[in-house]
Amino acid sequence: MRRPVIAGNWKCHTRLESARALAAGLRERVDALDGIEKVVCPPFVYLSAVREALAASSIRLGSQDVHWEDDVAATGEVGPQMVAELADYAVIGHSERRHQFGETDEMVNRKVKAALAAGLKPIMCVGETLEERQADLTEQVLMRQTRSGLAGVELPDGFIIAYEPVWAIGTGTPATGEDAASASAAIRQEVAAMFGPDKAETIRILYGGSVTPENIAEFMSQANIDGALVGGASLRVDAFSSIVEEAARVKAGAR
Ligand code: PEP
Numbered sequence: 001m002r003r004p005v006i007a008g009n010w011k012c013h014t015r016l017e018s019a020r021a022l023a024a025g026l027r028e029r030v031d032a033l034d035g036i037e038k039v040v041c042p043p044f045v046y047l048s049a050v051r052e053a054l055a056a057s058s059i060r061l062g063s064q065d066v067h068w069e070d071d072v073a074a075t076g077e078v079g080p081q082m083v084a085e086l087a088d089y090a091v092i093g094h095s096e097r098r099h100q101f102g103e104t105d106e107m108v109n110r111k112v113k114a115a116l117a118a119g120l121k122p123i124m125c126v127g128e129t130l131e132e133r134q135a136d137l138t139e140q141v142l143m144r145q146t147r148s149g150l151a152g153v154e155l156p157d158g159f160i161i162a163y164e165p166v167w168a169i170g171t172g173t174p175a176t177g178e179d180a181a182s183a184s185a186a187i188r189q190e191v192a193a194m195f196g197p198d199k200a201e202t203i204r205i206l207y208g209g210s211v212t213p214e215n216i217a218e219f220m221s222q223a224n225i226d227g228a229l230v231g232g233a234s235l236r237v238d239a240f241s242s243i244v245e246e247a248a249r250v251k252a253g254a255r
Contacts, residue, residue, distance in 0.1 A: 002204050004220070004251045005160060005227035006244045007039035007123055008234025009064060009091060009208075019046040023053035025237035031057045036248040037227070039089050039123075040234065044078050047086045062089030062123065065097055068110035070118075080111075080118035089121045091229070093149060095166045099129075105148035112153055123160045123206070123229065124149050126187065130167035138165075139186045146190040155195050157202040161187055162229040168209025170231055180207040181222035188224060213242035220250035 014022060019042050030038055041062040042050045051061055063083045070079030083090055092115060093108035108124065115122045126145035128138045146161065163183050168175050175183070184205040192200035207219045208229030219225050227247060233239040 002202065002226045003037055003158070004035070004247055005037040005039065005204055005206060006240075006247050007037075007041060007062060007089065007091070007162075007206065007227070007229050008240050009094070009229060009231050010040065010042045010234060011064065011096070011231060012043060013235055014042060014046060016046060016049055019043075020049055020053050022235065022237060023050045023059070026059060026241060027054060027057045029237060029241035030244045031059060033058075033244060033248055035252060036244060038244055041089070041091055047083075051086050060089060061087040062091060062121075063087050064091045064094065066090040066092065066111055066115050066120065068107070068114040080114045080120060083115075084118040084120050087120070089123055089160075090115045091123045091125065091162075093125045093145070095125060095127055095164055095169055098125075099166065105145060108145075108149045109151055109153070112149055116153065116156065121158075121160060123162050125162045125164050125208070125229070127162075127164040127166050127169075127209075133165065133167065138183060142183060142186050143190045146187050147194065150191070150194060155191075155199055155203070157199070158204060159202075160204045160206060160227075161191075162206040162208045163187060164208035164229060170210070172210050174210040174212075174215055175207070177218035177222050177225075180219055181224050184222070184224040211243060213239055213246060216243045216246045217250050220247045221254070223254075 038059045067077035070081045092111045097103040128141040204226040206227040211228045
């Protein structure tokens, strides 16, 4: 049985006090909820403060990116061992990093390897643009990003891949449950081709793109989808908590 995960990506939002308040509010609402991994990914500069606010709680911490090396001349970057001192997870290859900051498949691969070596759990993001979907290239893109991102990786059980169609991120237009499920199936198939079907059965695939409390059930009810990566709605205690609660309810019912 794959353990579901709901991760909140705070992106370049919050300030010190609002980050603390958001963490405290979430702690109050979902700390006691079992059977689901809850992760928040604040900006790097607030990792310490949010870690303090979540100390001894069941809510885990992730970074939104990670560099592929520590102890190098790489101004502005944050190394994997640094992140691992504060957090358990690292989002890698988010579409905003790929499309706004020129991150390549090869960079994603280096980051995944370095994060694993530092003891972090990567949340590796893949997803097609609208143009790629319209040109019927979705599967091809997902296969390429999965294959390149995981090349030469010693894949741990439970590894997390987030399927995030670029056109659905922050747009209010989510994929349908059916489309997200078929994309997730293609990703799992690619992992099976690389690492064998048994390993592929253990990996967790999250859907991301305009997830809300109202639509989360549609995604969680798909057998191939094990959770969600949530952007906008993760900035509101009530919305993110409702997503976590609903996701746990749907997956518990499916067992
Ligand atoms: C994201 O940032 O990964 C994301 C899916 O954002 P949103 O939920 O706002 O679409």
